[in-house]
Amino acid sequence: MTEQKIKRHFIQRIIDEDNLTGKFDNKVLTRFPPEPNGYLHIGHAKAICVDFGIAEEYGGQCNLRFDDTNPTAEEEEYVNAIKEDVKWLGYHWDNLCFASDYFQQMYDYAVQLIKQGDAYICDLTADEIRNTRGSLKEPGNESPYRNRSDDKNLDLFNRMAKGEFPDGSRTLRAKIDMTHPNLNMRDPVMYRIMHAVHHNTGNTWCIYPMYDWAHGLEDSIEGITHSLCSLEFEDHRPLYDWFLDRLDVFHPQQIEFARLNLSYTVLSKRKLKKLVDGDVVNGWDDPRMPTLSGMRRRGFTPESIRKFMDEVGVAKRDNVMEITKLESILRHDLNKRSQRRMAVLNPLKVIITNYPKGQIEELKAVNNPENDKAGTRQIPFSKEIYIEKDDFMEDPPKKFFRLAPGREVRLRYAYFIQCTKVIKDDDGNVVELHCTYDPETKGGSAPDGRKVKATLHWVSAEKAIHAEVRLYDRLFAKPKPDSEENFLDVLNPDSLKILENCKCEPSLQNVGIGEQIQFERLGYFCKDPDSSNDHLIFNRTVPLRDTWAKIEKQIN
Numbered sequence: 001m002t003e004q005k006i007k008r009h010f011i012q013r014i015i016d017e018d019n020l021t022g023k024f025d026n027k028v029l030t031r032f033p034p035e036p037n038g039y040l041h042i043g044h045a046k047a048i049c050v051d052f053g054i055a056e057e058y059g060g061q062c063n064l065r066f067d068d069t070n071p072t073a074e075e076e077e078y079v080n081a082i083k084e085d086v087k088w089l090g091y092h093w094d095n096l097c098f099a100s101d102y103f104q105q106m107y108d109y110a111v112q113l114i115k116q117g118d119a120y121i122c123d124l125t126a127d128e129i130r131n132t133r134g135s136l137k138e139p140g141n142e143s144p145y146r147n148r149s150d151d152k153n154l155d156l157f158n159r160m161a162k163g164e165f166p167d168g169s170r171t172l173r174a175k176i177d178m179t180h181p182n183l184n185m186r187d188p189v190m191y192r193i194m195h196a197v198h199h200n201t202g203n204t205w206c207i208y209p210m211y212d213w214a215h216g217l218e219d220s221i222e223g224i225t226h227s228l229c230s231l232e233f234e235d236h237r238p239l240y241d242w243f244l245d246r247l248d249v250f251h252p253q254q255i256e257f258a259r260l261n262l263s264y265t266v267l268s269k270r271k272l273k274k275l276v277d278g279d280v281v282n283g284w285d286d287p288r289m290p291t292l293s294g295m296r297r298r299g300f301t302p303e304s305i306r307k308f309m310d311e312v313g314v315a316k317r318d319n320v321m322e323i324t325k326l327e328s329i330l331r332h333d334l335n336k337r338s339q340r341r342m343a344v345l346n347p348l349k350v351i352i353t354n355y356p357k358g359q360i361e362e363l364k365a366v367n368n369p370e371n372d373k374a375g376t377r378q379i380p381f382s383k384e385i386y387i388e389k390d391d392f393m394e395d396p397p398k399k400f401f402r403l404a405p406g407r408e409v410r411l412r413y414a415y416f417i418q419c420t421k422v423i424k425d426d427d428g429n430v431v432e433l434h435c436t437y438d439p440e441t442k443g444g445s446a447p448d449g450r451k452v453k454a455t456l457h458w459v460s461a462e463k464a465i466h467a468e469v470r471l472y473d474r475l476f477a478k479p480k481p482d483s484e485e486n487f488l489d490v491l492n493p494d495s496l497k498i499l500e501n502c503k504c505e506p507s508l509q510n511v512g513i514g515e516q517i518q519f520e521r522l523g524y525f526c527k528d529p530d531s532s533n534d535h536l537i538f539n540r541t542v543p544l545r546d547t548w549a550k551i552e553k554q555i556n
C-alpha cells in the first residue's frame with residue numbers, strides 16, 4: 001500500500017486527496033482542449049494520455065473540447081484531423097464539445113461582471129494597453145476608461161457585439177489591479193473586436209473571448225473537476241480562479257504539469273505550420289514531422305507512443321526527452337508485431353551459374369521468429385537474384401565477412417553461394433557477380449558441417465517487384481532547435497533520401513497501407529498511402545539497431 005502511494009504522481013495524489021475530502025463528490029471529469037489551429041503533435045499526445053488516462057483510472061470521464069475562440073487561425077480540417085488522431089491513440093471521448101457553443105453564455109457572464117463593476121470597456125489600442133501594463137519591476141498605469149459607469153459599459157459592450165465598432169477599437173477588460181505583481185492580473189483583456197467568420201458560428205459574433213476568460217468558463221460549464229494543462233499556464237491560474245470566484249460558479253481545479261519536449265524536433269503547432277507553409281516538408285503528415293499524423297504515416301504504433309508517455313511520467317519540471325528513447329520503445333514494439341520480408345534497397349545482380357535456367361523454387365520463410373502464430377510463407381528462388389550492393393566488396397578489409405571473390409556466404413532461407421567472377425563496366429564499377437551454389441546446403445546448412453560467416457538477404461530477380469523506398473532521418477541537425485535563434489537555420493539537409501530502384505519479394509505487393517514490416521537486416525518499414533498497385537512506396541520507420549546498424553549505415 002505504502003509502496004503504491006509512493007509511486008503515484010502528484011496529480012494522482014491531488015485527486016486522491018480530493019476524493020478523501022469529497023471535494024468534487026468523488027467525481028473525476030477531465031478534458032483535452034486543443035485549439036484547432038494545426039495538427040496534433042507528440043507533445044499533445046502527452047496531454048491526451050494524462051487527461052484521458054486520469055479519467056480512465058478513476059472511472060471518470062474525459063471530454064474532447066475544441067478551444068475554438070480565435071476564428072482567424074482555426075479550420076474544420078484541423079478539427080477532423082484532431083479527432084482522428086485522438087482515436088488513433090486509442091482514446092474515446094465522453095463528450096465532444098466546442099468552446100464556441102458557449103459564446104452566448106460567456107457573453108452573459110461578461111454582462112454579469114460588468115454589472116458587478118468587475119469589467120469595463122477600454123478604448124486603448126492593443127499597443128497602448130501593452131505600454132501601460134508595466135513590467136515585473138514597474139507597476140502598470142490605470143486606463144483612463146477604467147471608471148466608466150456600469151450603464152455606459154453595458155451599452156458599449158452591447159454595441160461592440162452588434163458590430164458597431166471597427167476591429168481593435170475597443171476591448172472589454174477585467175477590473176482587477178494594475179499594480180498586481182502577476183502581470184496577468186493587470187486588467188486583462190476579456191473580449192476583442194474581430195469581424196471574422198468563425199468555422200462554427202459563422203457571422204454571429206464579431207467579438208471573441210480571450211483564452212484566460214474563456215477557458216475557465218468552458219471548464220466550469222462542462223463541470224470539469226480537474227483541469228489539467230501544461231506548466232506555462234501556472235501564472236494564469238490566479239486569473240482563472242479570479243474569474244470563477246467573481247462569477248460564483250462551479251470552480252474546477254486547474255493543475256499544471258511539465259510539457260513534453262523532444263530532442264531534434266520542435267513541438268509547437270505554430271512552428272510546425274511554418275514547416276508546412278514553407279514547403280520544408282510535404283504537409284502536416286510528412287513522415288518526418290513530429291505530428292501524430294506524420295508519425296502514423298511513418299509507421300509508429302499508438303502503443304509505442306503510449307508506452308513512451310508512461311516512461312516519461314508526469315512531473316512538475318520541464319525537461320527534454322531523447323528521441324532515441326522513443327525509437328527504442330518503438331523497435332521493441334515493432335519487433336513483436338512486424339512480419340519479416342526481404343527487400344534489397346541498392347540491388348546488385350548475382351547470376352548463379354550452376355542453377356538450372358528457368359527453374360523457380362519456392363522456399364519456406366518464417367514470418368516472425370518472435371511470434372509462432374505469424375506462420376510461414378513461400379519465397380521464390382531462381383538463377384538470377386539481387387543482393388545488396390554493399391554486401392559485396394572486391395577487396396574486403398579484415399572485418400568484412402560478407403561476399404567477396406572466392407568467398408562463400410549463406411543466402412537467407414536458401415543456399416550457400418560462392419563468388420566466382422566479378423563483372424565490371426567500363427568505369428570499373430561492379431555491375432554483376434557470378435556465383436555457384438551448393439545444392440546440398442538448401443535451408444542454410446552444409447551436411448559436411450562447414451561454416452560461413454555471413455547471411456545475406458536477397459530477392460529473386462525474375463520474381464522481384466519494384467518499389468520506391470523513402471529513408472527518413474531527423475528533421476533538425478541540432479538536438480535543441482528551439483533554442484536556436486531561428487529553428488529553420490538548423491534543418492538537416494539529408495532528412496529524406498529516396499531510393500527509386502528497390503527490389504522486393506513478391507508478397508510485399510499485398511501488404512496494407514501502414515502495416516508494419518521488418519525488411520530483414522534493414523529496419524522497419526511500412527507502405528505509404530501514396531502507393532498504387534504499380535508504384536509501391538515504402539517508408540522506413542526506423543532502422544534496426546545494434547549489430548545490423550553498422551551494415552545498415554553502409555547500405556545507405
Ligand code: ATP
Binds near residue numbers: 035042
Ligand atoms: P502549440 O504551441 O503546439 O500550439 P498549445 O499548447 O498551444 O500547443 P493547444 O491546442 O492549446 O496547443 O493544446 C491543447 C493541450 O495540449 C493543452 O492542454 C496543452 O497544455 C497541451 N500541450 C500542448 N503541447 C504540449 C506538450 N509539448 N506537452 C504536454 N502537453 C502539451
Ligand code: MG
Binds near residue numbers: 035
Ligand atoms: Mg495554443
